Amino acid sequence: MYKSLDRCYNFSELRKLAKRRLPGPVFHYIDGAADDEITYKRNTSCFDDCDLVPNVLSGVAEIDMSVEVLGCRLEMPIFCSPTALQRLFHYEGERAVALAAQKYGTLFGVSSLGTVSLKEIDDLIHSPKLFQLYFHKDRTLNTFMLEKAREANFDILALTVDTITGGNRERDIRTGFTSPPTLNLNSIFEFMIKPAWALNYFFREKFSLPQLQNHVDEGTSTAISVGEYFSSMLDQDLNWDDVANLRQDWRGKFCLKGIMSPTDAIKAVELGADAIMVSNHGGRQLDGGRSPFDQLDEIVQTVGGQIEIILDGGIQRGTHVLKALALGATACSGGRMYLYALGAAGRLGVEKALNNFRTEIERDMKLMGVKTIKELNSSMVRYRKS
Numbered sequence: 001m002y003k004s005l006d007r008c009y010n011f012s013e014l015r016k017l018a019k020r021r022l023p024g025p026v027f028h029y030i031d032g033a034a035d036d037e038i039t040y041k042r043n044t045s046c047f048d049d050c051d052l053v054p055n056v057l058s059g060v061a062e063i064d065m066s067v068e069v070l071g072c073r074l075e076m077p078i079f080c081s082p083t084a085l086q087r088l089f090h091y092e093g094e095r096a097v098a099l100a101a102q103k104y105g106t107l108f109g110v111s112s113l114g115t116v117s118l119k120e121i122d123d124l125i126h127s128p129k130l131f132q133l134y135f136h137k138d139r140t141l142n143t144f145m146l147e148k149a150r151e152a153n154f155d156i157l158a159l160t161v162d163t164i165t166g167g168n169r170e171r172d173i174r175t176g177f178t179s180p181p182t183l184n185l186n187s188i189f190e191f192m193i194k195p196a197w198a199l200n201y202f203f204r205e206k207f208s209l210p211q212l213q214n215h216v217d218e219g220t221s222t223a224i225s226v227g228e229y230f231s232s233m234l235d236q237d238l239n240w241d242d243v244a245n246l247r248q249d250w251r252g253k254f255c256l257k258g259i260m261s262p263t264d265a266i267k268a269v270e271l272g273a274d275a276i277m278v279s280n281h282g283g284r285q286l287d288g289g290r291s292p293f294d295q296l297d298e299i300v301q302t303v304g305g306q307i308e309i310i311l312d313g314g315i316q317r318g319t320h321v322l323k324a325l326a327l328g329a330t331a332c333s334g335g336r337m338y339l340y341a342l343g344a345a346g347r348l349g350v351e352k353a354l355n356n357f358r359t360e361i362e363r364d365m366k367l368m369g370v371k372t373i374k375e376l377n378s379s380m381v382r383y384r385k386s
Helices: 011-021 024-031 038-049 093-103 118-124 139-151 170-175 185-193 195-203 226-233 240-250 262-270 292-303 318-326 336-368
Strands: 050-052 067-069 072-074 078-080 108-111 129-133 156-160 253-259 275-278 308-312 331-334 381-383
Touching: 011 024, 011 336, 024 170, 024 185, 024 336, 038 050, 038 292, 038 318, 050 318, 078 093, 078 108, 078 336, 093 108, 093 118, 093 336, 108 118, 118 129, 118 139, 129 139, 139 240, 156 240, 185 195, 240 253, 253 262, 253 308, 262 292, 275 292, 292 308, 292 318, 318 331, 318 336, 331 336
Parallel strands: 078 331, 108 129, 129 156, 156 253, 253 275, 275 308, 308 331
Antiparallel strands: 050 381, 067 072
């Protein structure tokens, strides 16, 4: 049993602390995935099939783990993916993640379903920031969010393309998780046995979705599951022509999140995207789909050098980051890698998670015999034979 943040030395221990501190429905929303959660598990276990091959005697007293992603210099090669509903996990929400990301010199992504306004994030930090767009049926809402992102000086727009309908998140169905939380016998019991979370949720700032609340009731005043929200509110007719128009309207750095096939990677290059995030939404959409890391090499072989490639999902160790970079990823990103930490201890938890990753990456780079990220290459990895 891990009793304090100081004793959380890795991803797994932060997850255990979050489980102790969060009500069951909230924890399982972070922890759960689609159907039988096979893809979710594979997102991390796939790294075990790939071994690192280090070099030695390379003079690694000083190392540089910085990378450039979408025109932004990051002090570490992993950043915080945009994730929804963060003030449900801790009352500090996006404010905590933004400040922690700035402290560690990395990129912070804000979701369309974020719980703090884009303007407030802009006022809070001066470090790089990304806005993630869910493409709604309500085109005026899409335009409104783009305008707010521009006004708030967001550096990057990332369009999520793998949520054309909601995944079958059975844990959420079992626990009754909704946004905002639904009060029933089961949830009231969970709130009672986690009083610190309940007091913060019910007596601090009222929960809201600032990017959406003046346009839709769902998620703020009308309780709905995330899967239902995707299925009912997002535009299922979204296509490549819409993406091309969006890319032209935005004008700034543009990324597609949720690309998994080489065919789609080629289309992203052709329409002028600056980056793709190889991602399966944390295994929360199509169970039985490939893991991002399993698919990375094929995508790098297809479009590497033509577009930035970000490996998103499943990362729990510094060695996972190095394996992805060695195969040709520009950088890595993750959601759960900081969400458990946020739920466990707010800003201090996210700082702990990022510090753990920075410490591991620095140590692992030295053990690999590389002084810079650019020195990592495919000769330093081997796949195990099945």
